[in-house]
Structures are given as C-alpha cells and as structure tokens.
Amino acid sequence: MLLPQIKQPGQLKSLSVDELSSLAAEIRQFLIEKLSVTGGHLASNLGVVELTLALHYCYNSPKDKFLFDVGHQAYVHKILTGRMDRFDTLRKYKGLCGFVKISESEHDVWEAGHSSTSLSAAMGMALARDLKGEDNKVVALIGDGALTGGMAFEALNHIGHEQKKLMVVLNDNEMSIAPNVGAMHNYLSKLRSDRFYLRAKDEVELLLKKIPAIGGKLAKTVEKMKDSLKYMVVPGVLFEELGFTYLGPVDGHDLQKLIETFQQADNVDGPVFVHVLTTKGKGYKPAEADSYKWHGITPYKMESGQVLKSVGNPMYTDVFSQTLIELADKDSRIVAVTPAMPGGSGLVPFSLKFPERMIDVGIAEQHAATMCAALAMEGMKPVFAVYSTFMQRAYDQIVHDICRHNANVMFAIDRAGFVGADGETHQGVYDVAFMRHIPNMVIMMPKDENELRHMMLTALEYNDGPIAYRYPRINGLGVAMDETLTPIPIGTWETVREGEGYAVLASGPMVQVALEAAELLKREGISLHVVNARFMKPVDENMLHALAKSKTNMIVLEEASEAGSLGSAVLEFYSKQHIFDASVSLMGIPDLFIEHGSIKEQREETGLTAVAVCSEIHSLMALHPYEYGKSSFPS
CATH class of the missing domain: 3.40.50.970 (Thiamin diphosphate (ThDP)-binding fold, Pyr/PP domains)
Known part of the structure; x- marks a missing residue:
C-alpha cells in the first residue's frame, strides 16, 4: 500500500509512473469507501485522480x-497534502x-x-x-x-x-x-x-522544419503558411x-x-x-453511469451504489417543482430559467413537460437575470429559479435591468438560509439584505410548504414589478396542502399564536422555532405572541403600529444576516415613524461567515433555537417587565 505512506506531495517525485498508477487506484478506492459514509462530491473527484497526481508530481x-x-474537486489534492x-x-x-x-x-x-x-x-x-x-x-x-x-x-x-x-x-x-x-x-x-489534428499537426510542424530558412521573405511565407494550416488542423x-x-x-x-x-x-x-x-466518476460504475446523480451524493452502499436517503416529508424544492407545473399548465406565459441547476432547483420535471419553456443558460447568472427582465417586458412570466448564494453573482443585473425597469420577474430563491454541509460559500443568508434596499422589489418567505404554494400564485398574479419568494434547503413540515390556491395580500403578516407582552416576529423556518419557544415559555406562565412575518418587503406597517401601541416587547427572529434584513426593516420603520419607545431585539446571523456542519449545528452556533429565544425573552423581561392583565394585545 502506497497511500498511507504519502504525507506530503513532494514524496510523489520518488515514485515511478507505474507506482503512481497503483497509487491512483488506491486513492479511488479510498474515496469510494469514505464518501459512502460521509457523502460529498464523488464523481468529480474520481475524475481528477491522475490529473491531480501529475500536477503534484511535476510541480512543487x-x-x-x-x-x-x-x-x-480538490479531495485528491487534500489527500496528497496530509x-x-x-x-x-x-x-x-x-x-x-x-x-x-x-x-x-x-x-x-x-x-x-x-x-x-x-x-x-x-x-x-x-x-x-x-x-x-x-x-x-x-x-x-x-x-x-x-x-x-x-x-x-x-x-x-x-x-x-x-x-x-x-x-x-x-x-x-x-x-x-x-x-x-x-x-x-x-x-x-x-x-x-x-482526433485527426493529432497526426496532422505533427506532420505540418515536421514539414515546416524541413524547409531551410534562406531569407526573410521565405520566413514570412512560412509563417503565413503555418497560420493558414493552423486554422485547418489545430x-x-x-x-x-x-x-x-x-x-x-x-x-x-x-x-x-x-x-x-x-x-x-x-x-x-x-x-x-x-x-x-x-471521465467523471472514473473507476466506480454507478458514478460513471450517472455522473449527474453522483456529482454531490449522500451516503450510499458502496457495493451496490444504492443511495441511503432518510424518509421524510417532501423538500421545499419538490413542492416548488410540482406547483410550478400546476401553474404553468394554466398559464402559458410561465417560462422557467436556471443557471445550470435544473436538477438542484427542481426543474427537471418542468423541462420534461414544457421543454420549450425551460431555459438553462449555463453558469451565467448575470445573463439569466437580464434575459428574464427582457422576457418580462415582452409579456412573459419568467421564473428565475436560483440558489440564494448564486443569485449574488447577478446583483448588478437585478438592480439595473430588473428593478430599474420594474420588470415583472419572479425569483424562486432556493437554499435560503443555512445550507448545512456546503458551508460558508453556499449559505443563503444575504439575499434579503442585498435585495431589500432595491426599489420596486417585493420579498416573501413561507412558514411552511403549503404557504409556499400560495406565495407562488401570489407572485404569478402580481403584475407591478419584481417579486421574490425564498425557501430553505430542508424538508417541509408535512402540513396539509390546499388544493385551491389563493393570493396573499402583499405586505401582510399573520398571527399564528396569540400572546401578550412579548412577541416574536419570525420568518420562514424560524416561525416553527418561535412556536417551540412559546411552548417552553408556556410552562413558566409566559404567553408569547408569535407572528409569521412572511413579507420582508414591504413590512406589515399596521401590525407594527399595533405592537408598538400595546408596548409589546419584540424579537425579530430570522435565518438571515442580522445586518440589513427583516430586523433592520423593523427598526427603520420605527425610526421613520418617530416611534422611539418600541422595544425591538434582533436575533439573526451575526457578522461572520458560518462554516459547514448540519443546519441544526449552524442554528445552535448562531443562537437561532427555541432555547435561545427563551433566554432572550428572559433578558427582555428583566429589562422591560410586563404586568399581565394590565394591557391588551392587539389582535
């Protein structure tokens, strides 16, 4: 076994090419075994084993x-570097x-x-x-x-x-x-x-070398000849x-x-x-046969290639996928656009049913955004299905081409919030902050998968400019799904649990966290009011006025950057209204990059848990005591 002996890449230089080939086989087996347990990007790494070995062999x-x-695709590089x-x-x-x-x-x-x-x-x-x-x-x-x-x-x-x-x-x-x-x-x-060029190019170069250099004029002729032949055979x-x-x-x-x-x-x-x-997936037949599926894979049975998936409720992406087909069946203006992510964004079923209305632009988010603006301005209903983290790449086009034109583009923002094992480069936690300040934009997020369906209809029937619905990379709650969809009034929030004195304004999955906190606090005799703050822009001004009037102490709870997101919107509202006695505490993602791990661990690290909400309520009670029965909470 050579692999256990390799601690640094410099050791490769003492190996023969045959030994490097044996090492490549060992690395492939190592990757197949390890990723069967951890999951990860298997196919791409199996494809670059020899390439990575050759680079480390030739360079320092x-x-x-x-x-x-x-x-x-750097797993092999990691293996070779200790x-x-x-x-x-x-x-x-x-x-x-x-x-x-x-x-x-x-x-x-x-x-x-x-x-x-x-x-x-x-x-x-x-x-x-x-x-x-x-x-x-x-x-x-x-x-x-x-x-x-x-x-x-x-x-x-x-x-x-x-x-x-x-x-x-x-x-x-x-x-x-x-x-x-x-x-x-x-x-x-x-x-x-x-493959013709492999032989032809060599023959052309050999021919030119045989012509004696007997003068500048001939040399120039040879160069022209070489250029002309290059166009033909290179x-x-x-x-x-x-x-x-x-x-x-x-x-x-x-x-x-x-x-x-x-x-x-x-x-x-x-x-x-x-x-x-x-060859992507080289050396492992299941990965070679379906490199798309095995690009990023969950744990699997190494011998058979059977993927081990936990049984649970449908993911939000699946609900988006099915609902988009339902809506497109009734509205021929709907066009789905993706920047090279048809599978991850749930658009493969849509592409099979409506191939002419499915547009994959490749890794070109900027182009996709501007194209969507033009589609909308020509009367179509483009749905730009994109991960939150990848939408960042099209910021200028969103500002300049979509929002400035007030183009009626629908943003289906997947992977909003924490993304788990993909970590800091993929966290979908900045889109609210960088979209909220752009004129004409509407932003919403559902508390569950059923509400996502209603938001999709809301976006479709909205004709006044760009509108975004964002949803997380998690399974839904398993709630009952309404067959008939109804649009949600723009900018309205929803009270999901009555309480008094203290309220949590939560968005997306944080609504469930707030409800869990309410159950914990109920044991202490604390009645927590929970609001589904489903619109980040515009905010529900009527509800905010009512909360301030009743002297309610508020927590804004969101799986998004604390700076610039919903909590900032609430504080800005009270500042503009010259309401300076409203008690507002922010619980969002702090000013740092959150690394890889499970979503549960990422929420614990950032304090976005029911226990953390209870702790914050206790702190508010110490600062702003509330006498139950002395005031009334607005309904």
Whole structure:
C-alpha cells in the first residue's frame, strides 16, 4: 500500500509512473469507501485522480500555486497534502471542508464555492509573482462547465493580452453539475472528437522544419503558411488566437502523457492552455453511469451504489417543482430559467413537460437575470429559479435591468438560509439584505410548504414589478396542502399564536422555532405572541403600529444576516415613524461567515433555537417587565 505512506506531495517525485498508477487506484478506492459514509462530491473527484497526481508530481506545492475552480474537486489534492486521516470528518461540523480551505493547509491558496473565478485569481497571482521578482509557477484548474461563466472569458482575454507565464488546465469531462450548454460546449465537443489534428499537426510542424530558412521573405511565407494550416488542423485555434499556447486534448487518465504535457508546458514562456479529457466518476460504475446523480451524493452502499436517503416529508424544492407545473399548465406565459441547476432547483420535471419553456443558460447568472427582465417586458412570466448564494453573482443585473425597469420577474430563491454541509460559500443568508434596499422589489418567505404554494400564485398574479419568494434547503413540515390556491395580500403578516407582552416576529423556518419557544415559555406562565412575518418587503406597517401601541416587547427572529434584513426593516420603520419607545431585539446571523456542519449545528452556533429565544425573552423581561392583565394585545 502506497497511500498511507504519502504525507506530503513532494514524496510523489520518488515514485515511478507505474507506482503512481497503483497509487491512483488506491486513492479511488479510498474515496469510494469514505464518501459512502460521509457523502460529498464523488464523481468529480474520481475524475481528477491522475490529473491531480501529475500536477503534484511535476510541480512543487505550496511554492507553486494550484487554484481549483469551485474547489469541490480538490479531495485528491487534500489527500496528497496530509489530510487523509481527517476524511471521516468531511463536511461535518468543525471537520474537513468539502471545498479548498486556506486555514486547513498551506497547500490551499485560493478558496471558492462559486465557479469561474480561478483564472482571474491565477492572473492576480502571476502578476504579484512578477512584481515581487519571484519564480513560482501558477496553475489554474477549471472545468468545462465553469468555462461558460462570463468571468472566465474576461480572464482569458486579459491573460492572453498580458502574456504572463501561467498554465490553465481545462478539466473537460463533458459534464458539470448539469449537461453543459452553449457555443463553448459545442466547440469543446468538436475538439474532443476530432482526433485527426493529432497526426496532422505533427506532420505540418515536421514539414515546416524541413524547409531551410534562406531569407526573410521565405520566413514570412512560412509563417503565413503555418497560420493558414493552423486554422485547418489545430482545433485549439480559439485559445491560440486569445494568446495561449494550446496543448491537447490529452487523456486525463494517462499519467505518462499528462506528465509529458506539463513538462512541455513549462518550456513555454507565456500562458499555456492544457486541454485534459477526463471521465467523471472514473473507476466506480454507478458514478460513471450517472455522473449527474453522483456529482454531490449522500451516503450510499458502496457495493451496490444504492443511495441511503432518510424518509421524510417532501423538500421545499419538490413542492416548488410540482406547483410550478400546476401553474404553468394554466398559464402559458410561465417560462422557467436556471443557471445550470435544473436538477438542484427542481426543474427537471418542468423541462420534461414544457421543454420549450425551460431555459438553462449555463453558469451565467448575470445573463439569466437580464434575459428574464427582457422576457418580462415582452409579456412573459419568467421564473428565475436560483440558489440564494448564486443569485449574488447577478446583483448588478437585478438592480439595473430588473428593478430599474420594474420588470415583472419572479425569483424562486432556493437554499435560503443555512445550507448545512456546503458551508460558508453556499449559505443563503444575504439575499434579503442585498435585495431589500432595491426599489420596486417585493420579498416573501413561507412558514411552511403549503404557504409556499400560495406565495407562488401570489407572485404569478402580481403584475407591478419584481417579486421574490425564498425557501430553505430542508424538508417541509408535512402540513396539509390546499388544493385551491389563493393570493396573499402583499405586505401582510399573520398571527399564528396569540400572546401578550412579548412577541416574536419570525420568518420562514424560524416561525416553527418561535412556536417551540412559546411552548417552553408556556410552562413558566409566559404567553408569547408569535407572528409569521412572511413579507420582508414591504413590512406589515399596521401590525407594527399595533405592537408598538400595546408596548409589546419584540424579537425579530430570522435565518438571515442580522445586518440589513427583516430586523433592520423593523427598526427603520420605527425610526421613520418617530416611534422611539418600541422595544425591538434582533436575533439573526451575526457578522461572520458560518462554516459547514448540519443546519441544526449552524442554528445552535448562531443562537437561532427555541432555547435561545427563551433566554432572550428572559433578558427582555428583566429589562422591560410586563404586568399581565394590565394591557391588551392587539389582535
């Protein structure tokens, strides 16, 4: 066994290519075994075993910088850099992160949970290296899916212009999280399939070398000939014209060929683009057969590949999926738009039933947002289905193209709130704060899955501008589902439990937390009033006036950033109304990034639990005692 002996990547240099191949097999078996227990990104990591081994064999990390785009394909890198013994804690609270993490290792130099950033970061590191007079190598690894992101094109353009020495490795497995779309995908497909160039390119170069250099005029002719032939036989001409030396396609599972290619790349004084072909899920038949399903997987039976799923109520995403189909059956204006997340956003059933009304733009959130604005302005009803964390990437377009035009776009914001094992790069806790201050925007969140259905109809029937409904990455409560949907009056809150003296204004899943706290406080004789503050914008001004008038002490409870979200909206309302004696306490996510773990653990860490609510009520009672029976609470 070689794997237990590898503690640092420098040890790879003493191995033969045959030994590296044996090590690759051991790494695959290790990943299959460990992830069967922890879950995680299996298919993508099985596909980059040889590629990662070859990079560490040829280069000297951490002096040489490896930048993994997205970072969820860096498990092999983690194994080779001394973290193998921590894989039992993968994606668990206080355990090994599922993405590259600078605080974990000196070998992790760039963190990313969103795609298409590695090329820009690599350019920054190459510039810094040259300005400091250093001599390290910079290598950016990017997938074919991430290469559809606009930021990647911006970086390619700049890198080619500056001609700094760095290497871009394209891990081309023909599959990101979902099937790739677009012209770049089609171009790469042509490169993969056109094997003619491998022989033709070599023959052209050999021919040109045989022509004696007998004068400048002939030399210029040869160069023109070479350029013309390049267009005919070199499939990487796009990257060549951008200023890169293109090498490939290379078999990403052939260690000898990979090593030779990287050595060849080192001889180029400028940017190199290495096109590597890999098989996602390589070495594990279930993952090879369905790399989409096995991209991010829950625990499974290693022998059979059977996924171990807990039985429970439908997830909010499933409810959204089914309800959207119901609404689209009755309204042909509905168009679903996703930035490369049809599966995660629950849109696959919609795409099967309404293929012409399902638009996957690839990893291009900015484009998706502006396109939705235009669709809406032409009378359609676009539903932009997007994770909260990925919607951040389209902030300018939401402000400039959607809200400024007051375009009637519906935002279906999935993964709102804590996301569990994906951690800080994916937490959906900032969208309320960054959308609430934009004019024309309406934001709402349901207390349960049934209310989500009504909110979806509310959004569909709303014609006055952009409107968002956000929902969490959890199972629903199992409540009864209404067959007939009715719109909810915009900006109205709902009292879900009567009480007096102290009230919790809660949104989304926090309504249930508040109700649990109310049951605990009832044992102490405290009657807690619970409000479903389902609209973050606009707020229910009538209810806020009534709460202040009755001298009620309030807690705003939300699974969102404390700064700028619903609690801020309540405080701003009272400030504008010159109501300065209202008692408002905020319980949201503090000013720090919350790392990976279970959602339960993340809520405990941030104090968003029933016990924490009870503690806050006790603190309010000490500061603002309330005499029961002396005042009346508004209904």
